[in-house]
Amino acid sequence: xxxxxxxxxxxxxxxxxxxxxxxxxxxxxxxxxxxxxxxxxxxxxxxxxxxxxxxxxxxxxxxxxxxxxxxxxxxxxxxxxxxxxxxxxxxxxxxxxxxxxxxxxxxxxxxxxxxx
Amino acid sequence: xxxxxxxxxxxxxxxxxxxxxxxxxxxxxxxxxxxxxxxxxxxxxxxxxxxxxxxxxxxxxxxxxxxxxxxxxxxxxxxxxxxxxxxxxxxxxxxxxxxxxxxxxxxxxxxxxxxxxxxxxxxxxxxxxxxxxxxxxxxxxxxxxxxxxxxxxxxxxxxxxxxxxxxxxxxxxxxxxxxxxxxxxxxxxxxxxxxxxxxxxxxxxxxxxxxxxxxxxxxxxxxxxxxxxxxxxxxxxxxxxxxxxxxxxxxxxxxxxxxxxxxxxxxxxxxxxxxxxxxxxxxxxxxxxxxxxxxxxxxxxxxxxxxxxxxxxxxxxxxxxxxxxxxxxxxxxxxxxxxxxxxxxxxxxxxxxxx
Numbered sequence: 001x002x003x004x005x006x007x008x009x010x011x012x013x014x015x016x017x018x019x020x021x022x023x024x025x026x027x028x029x030x031x032x033x034x035x036x037x038x039x040x041x042x043x044x045x046x047x048x049x050x051x052x053x054x055x056x057x058x059x060x061x062x063x064x065x066x067x068x069x070x071x072x073x074x075x076x077x078x079x080x081x082x083x084x085x086x087x088x089x090x091x092x093x094x095x096x097x098x099x100x101x102x103x104x105x106x107x108x109x110x111x112x113x114x115x116x
Numbered sequence: 117x118x119x120x121x122x123x124x125x126x127x128x129x130x131x132x133x134x135x136x137x138x139x140x141x142x143x144x145x146x147x148x149x150x151x152x153x154x155x156x157x158x159x160x161x162x163x164x165x166x167x168x169x170x171x172x173x174x175x176x177x178x179x180x181x182x183x184x185x186x187x188x189x190x191x192x193x194x195x196x197x198x199x200x201x202x203x204x205x206x207x208x209x210x211x212x213x214x215x216x217x218x219x220x221x222x223x224x225x226x227x228x229x230x231x232x233x234x235x236x237x238x239x240x241x242x243x244x245x246x247x248x249x250x251x252x253x254x255x256x257x258x259x260x261x262x263x264x265x266x267x268x269x270x271x272x273x274x275x276x277x278x279x280x281x282x283x284x285x286x287x288x289x290x291x292x293x294x295x296x297x298x299x300x301x302x303x304x305x306x307x308x309x310x311x312x313x314x315x316x317x318x319x320x321x322x323x324x325x326x327x328x329x330x331x332x333x334x335x336x337x338x339x340x341x342x343x344x345x346x347x348x349x350x351x352x353x354x355x356x357x358x359x360x361x362x363x364x365x366x367x368x369x370x371x372x373x374x375x376x377x378x379x380x381x382x383x384x385x386x387x388x389x390x391x392x393x394x395x396x397x398x399x400x401x402x403x404x405x406x407x408x409x410x411x412x413x414x415x416x417x418x419x420x421x422x423x424x425x426x427x428x429x430x431x432x433x434x435x436x437x438x439x440x441x442x443x444x445x446x447x448x449x450x451x452x453x454x455x456x457x458x459x460x461x462x463x464x465x466x467x468x469x470x471x
Binding site for chain 1 (some may be wrong): 141210213222225227228247254263349350353354355
């Protein structure tokens with residue numbers, strides 16, 4: 001059997017080349033991360049995966065929810081719970097429990113939440 | 117006519133598994149990746165009626181993963197689905213474009229669809245971190261698709277299968293091994309925690325050893341490393357160190373370790389059951405009889421140049437199947453191990469703590 005090239009072969013290889021270039025866009029980037037300082041410890045969570053995570057501060061456990069590339073504090077041992085009330089934000093702060101979280105994402109996250 | 121087409125489907129599937137076995141001699145870069153020379157018979161069967169062609173690709177997926185011992189694990193599902201997806205896309209393109217596309221274009225399409233399906237399915241288990249490998253996988257697939265098309269134009273595969281004497285094949289399937297397999301392979305995937313995953317993996321290796329299937333430890337190490345590396349792209353938990361600005365986290369490493377160990381345990385269980393569940397006298401059994409006979413003939417040609425050996429095997433007009441089953445695993449061993457897998461997995465779920 002002998003190979004005979006056609007226009008469809010060229011199209012197919014062009015589609016493949018485009019797919020290879022586009023695949024570079026799917027490589028996870030370090031920017032899509034929620035960086036958390038809790039007391040002396042440092043944590044990091046991917047903003048690409050939804051989930052509920054716990055970090056340990058001096059007062060106890062602060063619980064953070066990540067959903068659709070956004071983050072919020074859903075539970076905290078601090079007395080006023082202002083950080084919980086502040087809901088979704090690019091920067092989450094709970095001063096009594098010494099928790100500071102920053103979303104490193106290209107998406108905008110809204111107004112900062114603070115608690116004291 | 118129908119019988120002849122069925123025989124051709126099972127023979128071409130056997131050839132595909134035979135090429136897949138030859139491919140095992142070539143070192144793999146990553147556990148999920150295949151070079152794809154097993155696709156040569158698929159490319160050469162695109163003239164078959166659609167139902168028989170799809171039967172061929174399903175048989176190829178099942179047979180390939182059975183021979184490699186992965187049929188009863190997640191790799192088996194990946195193998196069958198990617199085989200179906202790439203086969204269907206090539207067949208459809210061939211029908212739409214008629215003679216206006218060569219085997220090079222069709223092979224490229226099959227490789228693209230196969231890579232996309234493999235990555236998509238892998239991401240469901242591993243997470244989006246696995247997409248870090250997509251670029252390299254596509255590059256390798258493109259190169260291998262060119263090689264596959266190149267050899268497809270040069271290899272001479274007979275359209276009509278050789279006769280086969282398969283009196284040594286088993287007559288029917290047995291229920292107990294199938295039930296214990298479903299329990300064992302299913303329950304370990306829902307276990308939680310890397311320590312329990314380690315215990316399950318150790319048990320699975322013990323089971324594999326009891327079934328007299330040879331244990332090769334390198335593939336398990338590669339699977340686990342692949343899972344850990346893929347998980348590192350999804351930071352979770354306490355930061356252990358940073359490479360530049362990228363955080364390497366404890367949760368990601370332990371999560372990857374857990375997934376890798378569970379997957380390795382599933383593969384070890386599957387390897388063990390491959391010696392217990394033997395091909396019955398069905399179309400799958402026929403395919404595996406053809407494959408075993410081809411491989412035996414290929415081994416008999418040792419000492420001659422590689423391509424000459426392949427051509428000599430393909431040109432045979434008569435094949436003989438001999439069942440190589442020597443060891444039998446007792447049912448109580450299967451039941452005992454499935455109960456142990458069940459107990460450890462349930463314990464891990466009951467005692468698991470949220471992160």
